[in-house]
Amino acid sequence: MHTPPGNLARTRFEAEAHTYYDTKRNDALNLDLGHTDGYYHHHFAVGDFDRSILTFTGRARQQAIATELHRMETRQVDVIVDALTPLDSRARVLDAGSGRGGTALLLHHAFGCHVDGVNFSTYQNTFARLQADKHGCADTVRFHDRNMVDTGFADASFDAVVTNESTMYVDLHEAFTEFARVLKPGGRYTLTTWCRNEAIAPHSREAEAIDRHYRCHTHRRAGYLRALLDAGLIPYQVDDLTSRAIPYWELRHESELASGIETAYLTGYQSGRVNYIRITSRKAEL
Helix, strand or coil: CCCCCCCCCCCHHHHHHHHHHHCCCCHHHHHHCCCCCCCCCCCCCCCCCCHHHHHCCHHHHHHHHHHHHHHHHHHHCHHHHHHHCCCCCCCEEEEECCCCCHHHHHHHHHHCCEEEEEECCHHHHHHHHHHHHHCCCCCCEEEEECECCECCCCCCCEEEEEEECCHHHCCHHHHHHHHHHHEEEEEEEEEEEEEECCCCCCCCHHHHHHHHHHCCCCCEHHHHHHHHHHCCEEEEEEEECHHHHHHHHHHHHCCCCCCCCHHHHHHHHHHCCEEEEEEEEEECCC
């Protein structure tokens, strides 16, 4: 098992997550698939796809599927952009669990704001820095080798915090307390995530399969709201995006890159046992 620099991974669970992401080397594959816009992601997507591509055959079909998946993954960041609009270009945003940098770069592209990404994967941060340099924004979009629950930033230093499908790797109370600490009064926190819908199924075989595959922990839907309130973050917009998340997995199931986890997401979302949600909250004013 790889060990992150310093004491960034404090538990076996965090060390396993670090190993999973720090040893993934699929950039050459992504480049071969024609991801020419330079935005790379570790998240999934919402919205429909161009279903005409399923009529294609052979190599053209797989190329079209890969290109469409990438387009959908890039557009997924729109759900965060929409939640944060309007955001001043002078704002400072924390992307907690920033992966390979796609979300941070797209937030900067949308608002012109400063973005700090934190992630304990040295490999992913190195890749993200190269992308920031390529896009000419390395001075305003920076990536730090840090644990997202212990960021090291000063109190009240950010106007907004985002997590894009990264909260399944943390204790919610610990993470949200840290986000509340670094947010300015009135600052906003927006998250997107999949979660267990305990109202339908306290235990979900689909969530268990997802957790094994990604070495993560799928939290309960109600757990997000409770942890936010306990941390002093007041939810004011909760969106169930589950139905909009299904097409992505339908298309990925057709891809030569399918990993086998597609069925778990499809049956989880279709049955309602697993949900895909966006929550936006605000830190109370002083």
